[in-house]
Amino acid sequence: MTTYLPIADQPSELHDPHTFISKYVWSQDHKVIAIQYGSTAVFVGLIALVLSGLMRLQLGYPNTFAFIDPSNYLQFVTMHGMIMVIYLLTALFLGGFGNYLIPLQIGARDMVFPYLNMLSYWFYLLSVLILLASFFVHGGPTGAGWTLYPPQAILRGTPGADMGIILMLASLAVFIIAFTMGGLNYVTTVLQARTHGMTMMRMPLSVWGIFVATILGLFAFPALFVSAVMMTFDNLIGTSFFMPAVQSLGQNVAHTGGSPVLFQHLFWFFGHPEVYIVALPAFGLVSDVLSTHARKNIFGYRMMVWAIVAIGALSFVVWAHHMYVSGMNPYFGFFFAFTTLIIAVPTAIKVYNWVLTLWQGNIRMTVPMMFAMGFIFTFIHGGLTGIFLGNVTIDLPLSDTYFVVAHFHMVMGVSPIMVLFASIYHWFPKMSGKMFNVTLGKIHFWATFLGTYAIYLPMHYLGILGVPRRYYAIGTTSFIPDSAMALNANITQAALFVGVMQLVFIINIIWSLVKGKPAGHNPWEATSLEWQTPDTPPHHGNWGEKLPVVYRWAYEYAVPGAKDDFVPQNIPPEEVVMLPGAGKYVNRSEEH
Amino acid sequence: MSEQAIKTGGHLQSIVHDWSDQKQAFHVPWGKLMMWIFLISDTFIFSCFLVGYMSVRMTTTDPWPYPSEVFALNLFGHTVPLILIAIMTFILITSSGTMALAVRYAHFRDKKKIALLMYITALFGASFVGMQAFEWTKLIGEGVRPWGNPFGAPQFGSAFFMITGFHGLHVSVGVLYLSIVATKVLNGVYDKKNNYDIIEITGLYWHFVDLVWVFIFAFFYLW
């Protein structure tokens, strides 16, 4: 028999890289890879932000901008949606925060397979380049909508039918390969590379959220991969998986007998879990930020873990609530409405627990905390409209209107982005060793928080009026009053304002990297392991000579009788300093 | 599983114990676990392909060709249905056997036998791919194309080439993987690390590829 040791007991084998290239370019260090992932994601995210500004210009001021024609508009919609969901949010949460936090928070020196982890980033970069290349090819990027529904995604009349759609599908396939290489690392590292004393039930919720989201990704992305392959074949070699016999531009297409609804099923079997691939890491990260800055343990830790797991599992059986108007058997609608409403239960549990964590906390109104609390607002808001849309009869009139746009932007656009900002501000001092500018951070928060409400609240109303989504111009119809047009102009103003205010964030980050004050190793007085590293920012291998030993969960704040109001995970019980006369330290998390 | 868990409870309890333990959740080397997780993910890919195929087969407007006629071979004047596939399946299953033996010898660190058995496994795999190429050529000769065929629904050819092609790609990668590992075994690479886990990991992949074939065989050729 081969014998082997758990990773935590193995001697460290890391070889310190010496050249600049091996340290910062072809790096196998999870922290460098995380920053590579993160900055690439933010970069494409900014492109998607500019695209949304262009769309809003057209909607708010129709017939004003000659360079936006209907085709361009659809291309902007598509690229905006796809970049935001996949190349920004998925990549930043998992590739960025997953990479940075998993090894640090579980007390590992790195991912279990650093080489594969490095490849993951380079494949991701390749997928981004392929995607961006579609802006420069004949016919431009695809305008099929981020859902890429056939037949129109392939038909000649759709913008980007020449090369755009092919590059989109190729880019997605490469992204999935990149994700798989990273994802295998994240899951295996969480399962096998935890340090002494770090049980699963002592892991910070950030790790739980990222861990379960990665499992969802490994099971859901295959459906997107398969649909991308099949659609590529339909497109390039003339198979008919998704293409029925249709007429296009007055001609019969050379396809027969394919099933467009099959594509929708495959797409949403991926697509719904995808929204939780984005949401679960956000749930985890925000829990840690809230608990740290409220100086209170997270309320109901175990329940929070099980809610993440339950939501993850349920997210695989709700996909067809995106297809109520696709012509499914009505009994399917019944089933999927039922499962959709069930998933609201664990989701609501999480929301209650966040609020109860704040209850009677010693809240420190730091910038990360403001974003985290902003998230609670936007998420409750988006979640409530989800319950509307989950019911078939309510969804039928609202489907494909601005109500849906408002719903998913509140719930998976604004909310995760609130958490992203909260997390970037929260961990920036650890990643860079510098403190950001607090005033700029607060300006950034208020502009973003109030601005997004100004954008999306009116959209609910437009949707209830019946304004359809993905239309280049509404024109004049009897059911849309002129006031709706005025509202559209206001929304555009708010959107441009929010867009421009993101510059405050970029400037803050760049300025702080250069000029920021040293942050110290634990500026938030947090308990989890990443704040206890011997160096800030942590060096290659993270922990110096010896791995940390964990004695408790990550939420030991406001301990009765203790001198400091927090006890880090790696302080032995006998070393906890107590106030005079307070007696001995009791490990409140013995059961954790 | 710890001693104590075995003493105090049944299987369920020991599972709970493993999962609530520090350091690691499974008592296996990480490479093996990672391969398992990859294979589960890959299972989803194959399942989506197969479900997609079954779904278009049911919804397509044209009649589906009879597999037993399309996949028949003319041997010595007799038409034998499915004979080639039967041979291919047999070969692939045999190769799983030789792979299992290689894993067994890995426990004894018998380098020559490990490498020999792995090369044989790779050879079986290569001959499988060869026969698949033969079958493709035969069908193409009869006019079967991804976009249409003389026997009925065009989705027949599309699904056939796509799914067997994707599986054939897996087998080909496996052949390469086996050959590389076998060569490294002979060169003593794993003696230096004192770690032969890789044989078992390669084996996992190979058995998976075989298992998937059984499903493709059942759903494509027998239905």
Ligand code: HEM
């Ligand atoms: C209580 C929870 C939720 C419920 C009941 C719910 C329900 C729904 C329903 C029924 C639709 C389809 C609307 C239509 O097309 O007519 C929808 C759309 C959508 N939801 Fe949710 N949802 C919930 C939470 C979430 C979360 C957490 C996210 C992401 C993090 C999300 C992201 C989306 C997206 C992106 C769409 C639009 C998809 C498209 O382009 O058609 N939802 N939601």
Ligand SMILES: [Cu+2]
């Ligand atoms: Cu959904």
